[in-house]
Amino acid sequence: MRSLWLNTLTKQCLYRLSTKRYSTNVEPKEPVVKTKSIPGPKSIELKKQLDSVQATGTIQFFADYEKSIGNYIYDVDGNILLDVYTQISSVPLGYNHPRLYKVFHNEQNLKTLINRPALGVFPGKEWPEKLHSVLLNIAPKGLNKITTMMCGSCSNENAYKSIFIWYQNKLRGNAPLTEQEKNSCMINIPPGAPKLSILSFKGAFHGRTLGVLSTTHSKYIHKLDVPSFDWPIASFPEYRYPLDENVAHNKKEDEKCLSEVQDLIQQFASKNPVAGIVVEPIQSEGGDNEASPEFFRSLQAICKKNGIALLIDEVQTGGGSTGKFWAHEHFELESPPDVVTFSKKLQLGGYFHNDDFIPNEPYRIFNTWMGDPGKVLLLEEVVKVIQEEKLLANVDVAGKVLKNGLLSLEKEFPHILNSTRGRGTFLAINCTNTKVRDQIIGALKLHGIQTGGCGEISIRFRPALIFKEYHANIVLDRFRKVLQAI
Numbered sequence: 134m135r136s137l138w139l140n141t142l143t144k145q146c147l148y149r150l151s152t153k154r155y156s157t158n159v160e161p162k163e164p165v166v167k168t169k170s171i172p173g174p175k176s177i178e179l180k181k182q183l184d185s186v187q188a189t190g191t192i193q194f195f196a197d198y199e200k201s202i203g204n205y206i207y208d209v210d211g212n213i214l215l216d217v218y219t220q221i222s223s224v225p226l227g228y229n230h231p232r233l234y235k236v237f238h239n240e241q242n243l244k245t246l247i248n249r250p251a252l253g254v255f256p257g258k259e260w261p262e263k264l265h266s267v268l269l270n271i272a273p274k275g276l277n278k279i280t281t282m283m284c285g286s287c288s289n290e291n292a293y294k295s296i297f298i299w300y301q302n303k304l305r306g307n308a309p310l311t312e313q314e315k316n317s318c319m320i321n322i323p324p325g326a327p328k329l330s331i332l333s334f335k336g337a338f339h340g341r342t343l344g345v346l347s348t349t350h351s352k353y354i355h356k357l358d359v360p361s362f363d364w365p366i367a368s369f370p371e372y373r374y375p376l377d378e379n380v381a382h383n384k385k386e387d388e389k390c391l392s393e394v395q396d397l398i399q400q401f402a403s404k405n406p407v408a409g410i411v412v413e414p415i416q417s418e419g420g421d422n423e424a425s426p427e428f429f430r431s432l433q434a435i436c437k438k439n440g441i442a443l444l445i446d447e448v449q450t451g452g453g454s455t456g457k458f459w460a461h462e463h464f465e466l467e468s469p470p471d472v473v474t475f476s477k478k479l480q481l482g483g484y485f486h487n488d489d490f491i492p493n494e495p496y497r498i499f500n501t502w503m504g505d506p507g508k509v510l511l512l513e514e515v516v517k518v519i520q521e522e523k524l525l526a527n528v529d530v531a532g533k534v535l536k537n538g539l540l541s542l543e544k545e546f547p548h549i550l551n552s553t554r555g556r557g558t559f560l561a562i563n564c565t566n567t568k569v570r571d572q573i574i575g576a577l578k579l580h581g582i583q584t585g586g587c588g589e590i591s592i593r594f595r596p597a598l599i600f601k602e603y604h605a606n607i608v609l610d611r612f613r614k615v616l617q618a619i
Contacts (some may be wrong), residue, residue, distance in 0.1 A: 298490075299408075
């Protein structure tokens with residue numbers, strides 16, 4: 134009994150000490166840069182160590198996640214950066230949020246974390262309740278089913294598979310599979326392996342794995358040397374800014390691209406019929422390219438007219454950074470999309486859909502883990518914080534400050550910046566060329582602001598949902614200093 138009592142007391146003391154550390158830890162007042170360059174010497178040394186076992190060409194610096202807090206990321210050289218990139222838009226509540234830190238001090242939650250199950254065959258007893266109370270609680274309106282996955286790429290991969298299965302079931306009238314279908318699919322020929330396609334858009338990014346890579350068109354480096362499917366690629370609208378001064382041009386862009394979509398569907402009908410269209414609410418990796426609500430409503434109408442599925446890829450936009458939990462809510466679609474994929478801010482991956490996209494046979498959409506219940510526990514707390522602290526309203530307020538500030542900088546430095554755009558804090562601005570864009574991003578880092586590029590000439594802003602007005606003003610002040618020095 135004494136041993137049990139001491140063990141319990143020890144756990145309580147450790148819990149109090151650890152939670153006290155994070156509950157009393159506060160953000161620094163402003164960014165601090167101590168080294169002449171980033172990466173600094175310690176990061177460079179760690180990069181050399183890692184380089185002996187792994188490719189390191191993409192690494193910018195090594196972070197100190199024990200010290201990182203809120204909107205600030207610390208590196209191993211003692212630099213403190215205000216992070217408006219947040220691990221490529223995947224950190225919802227900033228670093229070391231005390232509410233998330235407490236999640237795994239619950240012993241039941243800890244057991245869920247360490248006993249990671251093969252969810253498709255041996256889910257834990259709490260899994261059905263968690264799907265209902267957490268994931269279906271945030272589901273896009275009208276979508277009542279959820280398939281969980283690990284990341285954005287595998288979410289889109291399996292969503293494509295679900296669309297193909299749904300499409301073929303319609304063609305066969307939901308009849309049982311034939312022996313010919315079963316046998317022919319094993320040697321990659323029709324009818325079991327049908328010639329179908331997913332239509333995507335120029336500038337799109339839907340992942341780097343083999344199937345979704347055929348629908349990724351943002352940068353050559355993602356696709357080079359990798360075979361791709363012969364699938365249709367439509368033009369995405371290229372808008373002029375400001376939007377209110379270019380209504381006629383942008384409307385023509387919508388019409389041109391929508392006409393191209395319909396033409397491609399007809400062209401591919403005889404060789405690789407289009408089973409679905411995949412589209413981002415804002416093309417993120419491709420350059421933060423926007424399209425109007427009218428464009429998306431018309432795109433949905435084309436899908437319905439042609440009997441094909443509409444998949445909206447919310448891997449980067451989902452989770453609240455546009456001011457709504459799902460970016461497509463801004464479009465006021467006539468009916469729900471057929472499929473919505475997610476990952477990043479939602480901690481795990483997956484896709485929402487309706488009953489039509491559930492295969493009739495088991496193992497058709499399947500892998501060992503099928504997601505991660507430990508990540509759902511984190512998401513559960515993330516959603517509570519978003520709701521309790523009204524963070525979507527905060528995104529709107531902070532976003533207006535940041536966007537208006539960027540518009541002011543654009544007017545002050547028209548020879549360097551243009552085309553401020555976005556929703557909420559999900560924002561971007563264009564530079565005159567790639568060289569200048571990269572120069573600005575590097576200089577911002579040395580002024581304590583961590584951001585990132587997208588497309589050829591854009592700087593993107595992806596702060597956490599806890600990003601406030603005063604954070605926006607720090608970013609704008611440092612940005613102005615960088616621009617003045619160019």
